[in-house]
Amino acid sequence: GAVVSQHPSWVICKSGTSVKIECRSLDFQATTMFWYRQFPKQSLMLMATSNEGSKATYEQGVEKDKFLINHASLTLSTLTVTSAHPEDSSFYICSAGPPSNYEQYFGPGTRLTVT
Amino acid sequence: AQTVTQSQPEMSVQEAETVTLSCTYDTSESNYYLFWYKQPPSRQMILVIRQEAYKQQNATENRFSVNFQKAAKSFSLKISDSQLGDTAMYFCAFMNMGNQFYFGTGTSLTVIP
Numbered sequence: 001g002a003v004v005s006q007h008p009s010w011v012i013c014k015s016g017t018s019v020k021i022e023c024r025s026l027d028f029q030a031t032t033m034f035w036y037r038q039f040p041k042q043s044l045m046l047m048a049t050s051n052e053g054s055k056a057t058y059e060q061g062v063e064k065d066k067f068l069i070n071h072a073s074l075t076l077s078t079l080t081v082t083s084a085h086p087e088d089s090s091f092y093i094c095s096a097g098p099p100s101n102y103e104q105y106f107g108p109g110t111r112l113t114v115t
Numbered sequence: 116a117q118t119v120t121q122s123q124p125e126m127s128v129q130e131a132e133t134v135t136l137s138c139t140y141d142t143s144e145s146n147y148y149l150f151w152y153k154q155p156p157s158r159q160m161i162l163v164i165r166q167e168a169y170k171q172q173n174a175t176e177n178r179f180s181v182n183f184q185k186a187a188k189s190f191s192l193k194i195s196d197s198q199l200g201d202t203a204m205y206f207c208a209f210m211n212m213g214n215q216f217y218f219g220t221g222t223s224l225t226v227i228p
Contacts, residue, residue: 043219044216049215095214104216106159106160
C-alpha cells in the first residue's frame with residue numbers, strides 16, 4: 001500500500017513558540033491531504049483539508065490563524081501551530097490518497113507537547 | 116454533517132471467541148464509504164475493513180466481516196477467532212466523496228487469554 005510519513009514523530013515546544021509538522025506522501029502525488037487531531041483517549045477529529053496550490057479549508061471551530069496549513073507541492077503538506085499553548089498538546093495525524101482513488105492512507109502521527 | 120456513534124466504549128472477548136462491535140452513523144449523502152480502523156498503542160491507524168455504500172454485499176477480510184445495513188445506517192464489525200493481537204482501540208469511520216473522514220468515539224477491545 002501507499003505510504004504517508006510525518007515529521008517529527010514527537011516534538012516538545014515552549015508556550016508561545018510555533019512548531020511545524022510535515023506530512024509527506026512518499027510514493028504518490030496527493031492534491032488533497034487532511035489533518036486530524038486526537039486528544040488522549042478520544043477520537044480523531046478532522047481539522048482541515050489541505051489543497052495543493054490553494055487555501056486550506058477548515059472545519060468549524062478550528063482557528064485558521066492558529067493552525068496554518070501550506071500544501072506547497074503534490075507530496076508535502078505542513079501544519080504550523082502558531083503561538084502554541086498547553087491546550088494545543090495533542091496527537092496530530094495526516095492522511096492522503098492518490099487522486100481519483102477513494103483510498104486514504106494515514107501517517108504515523110506527531111505527538112505535540114507544549115510546556 | 117456526518118455523525119458516527121459507537122455505543123460500546125469497552126469490550127472484552129475470550130481468545131478464539133467471536134465479538135461484534137457496533138456502529139451507527141447519520142448522513143444525508145447517498146454515496147460514501149465506511150471503514151473500521153484499529154489503533155494499537157503506537158497510535159498508527161491500521162485499516163481493518165472497508166465497505167462501499169453502493170455495494171449490498173457485506174465486506175469480509177479473513178477473520179473480519181461487517182454487517183452493513185444501509186437503511187438502518189448500521190455498520191457492525193465481527194471479529195472471529197479473536198487473537199491476542201486484536202487487542203486495540205477500534206474506530207468506525209465514515210468517509211465522504213471528498214475523502215474526509217468522520218470517526219466514532221472508539222471501542223477499546225481486550226482479548227483475554
